[in-house]
Amino acid sequence: MASLVLTVIGDDRPGLVSAVSRQVEERGGSWQRSQMARLSGKFAGIALVEVPETAIAALEQSLGELAGLDVRVERIEHADAERDVVPLHLHLLGQDRAGIVAEISAALAARGVGIDELSTDVREAPMAGGTLFEVEARLSIPRSTSLGDVRADLERLADELMVDLDLGPAPAPGASGG
Known part of the structure; x- marks a missing residue:
């Protein structure tokens, strides 16, 4: 499994977290940890997810197609955890x-x-x-x-x-x- 950090920014609306988490789940991934907030009508979030190595490209593509959201995907190593x-x-x-x-x-x-x-x-x-x-x-x-x-x-x-x-x-x- 690959560890990815997702950053998500866009106009707030119901269903944003659901749309992002669905993309992770549909690719066999797991949502690990996140912090998300609504500030002045904008939504901003950061999430740590794990997905199979073979699903990274498909996840990046599907997240990029979510209307009205700017999603960035960054691969991380766990050396920082120790x-x-x-x-x-x-x-x-x-x-x-x-x-x-x-x-x-x-x-x-x-x-x-x-x-x-x-x-x-x-x-x-x-x-x-x-x-x-x-x-x-x-x-x-x-x-x-x-x-x-x-x-x-x-x-x-x-x-x-x-x-x-x-x-x-x-x-x-x-x-x-x-």
Whole structure:
């Protein structure tokens, strides 16, 4: 079986996931893991699927024929799954302002920390007015990197940005976290 990452983008409508997953299933494939979302009327998703080697070309062709969708297929190797990293969870909450994601991600990149999953949201601040910005992220910190240094960098940045930031153990993938 070949492991493929599918990226799907298009105007949102009912049946998109069904149309894509049907193409995988009809070629003897298996849907492994995915993250998909609707944002401002657009649909975007990424999925890890496995299909027989002999079905890759047919899958690429059939996905390319789906009306109104831009689908990209990329073959991957599983060497990345065994990286020597420590998984961590980052939660940030503070007044919304431009640049929060850019500054946090730059600080992480400077220490070689990977962002495996990132979810952000803007919502009304209760009682205070204005808006709050929230970040949930699953990080991969190389074992060779000092967790204390990463934590110090993020705490210093949180003080500058005037946000609350927590860094702790990551729940297992697929586990419900809070």
